[in-house]
Amino acid sequence: MATASRQEILQAVLELFRECGYEGTSMAMISERTKLGKASLYHHFPGGKEQMRDELVKLLADWFRPRLEQLKDDATPPRGRVKVFMSELDSFFEGGQRGCLFAALAVGTAENGCRIELKDLMNLWISALAELAEKSGVPANDAQTRAEDCVAQLEGALLVSRIVGDKSIFKRALRQAPDMLFGSSRQLES
């Protein structure tokens, strides 16, 4: 009767993690959200909550990787590629009201198993943007900092949007991202 596939379960858990964080989400909450008994959850995920988190991180990586690859496809102009990527980020973060899995999992007790994966993924994200900026003529050292700042702006905008309840901040960060990467207006620091 209450039959939910693995994907559906993970989707529900993702929503809960993004809203309540890893430690703030209990198996009881997951059970309630998925309409599945707790025992059923352990049937699909014998490793329990940790396995769910790990699979979600893997899912996150699977979402990012092909899109970061797509950024390197030289068939279309760089600005356009970034804009496409940003619009995908927009729908991925559902407009900004919901939190980010990165942020949700960055907070937590030390034995957080998946920190390395998160770090690697974020570095992958940054370096993809940096590479793109560099190929567009931005000096190498500046390209790296631009990419870092761009990702920081997006993540920060997501957080601020959530706290003050105004998603336009996140929307603006998406729009400004291309200029942060390529714009000539950026001051270099000594």
Next chain:
Amino acid sequence: MATASRQEILQAVLELFRECGYEGTSMAMISERTKLGKASLYHHFPGGKEQMRDELVKLLADWFRPRLEQLKDDATPPRGRVKVFMSELDSFFEGGQRGCLFAALAVGTAENGCRIELKDLMNLWISALAELAEKSGVPANDAQTRAEDCVAQLEGALLVSRIVGDKSIFKRALRQAPDMLFGSSRQLES
């Protein structure tokens, strides 16, 4: 002997919250960190963990408010004032490796009592920067977005610094903040 004052307890709890989040921090952890029995903690904070959180938010506000007021002091040039504020932010966030209480408390279950206070405080922060930018000649509507983006950049840089383990990202956000607020290089959007 182990007479930890309220301030010392709150300081320890602050560190734990910033590192592990609100739900990720247990009273047992607080007890261990402060070397105080749980009963002692409840003697100082009859309201338990919630009261600690609320008092920490109040402490956060008490830290911010005078410094935001100081931003409005027209005795010194605006850029200098912002730089001073940023260096204070630097020591407040201890160079960037530690997380932010805003971010730590933004994640959590819905009945999060202090969300309104956090929202108001962040709005206060933003509007103080916006007012400063406006007084320095930035058009009013642009000043608001600059301030929002500036705060987002700082919070995001803090998060990214923590995840990838490179505090230079946060340091750079501090340095670039004045330009984000006042710089003429920023593109307006249609």
Next chain:
DNA sequence: CTGGCGTTGCCGAACGATTGGTATAATTTC
């Protein structure tokens, strides 16, 4: 077609451990 049988998915109930919280008594401090 039938009858069993293993597999799969689900659930109620319960596990030990830990959660936040509270008695009450012993201790310190002044």
Next chain:
DNA sequence: GAAATTATACCAATCGTTCGGCAACGCCAG
């Protein structure tokens, strides 16, 4: 000695997790 502070022991509730069993499925032998 009175007040403030701490420790010991305990509480119900909830935590993540596990167990045993039940219903429904496809599959193959007879």
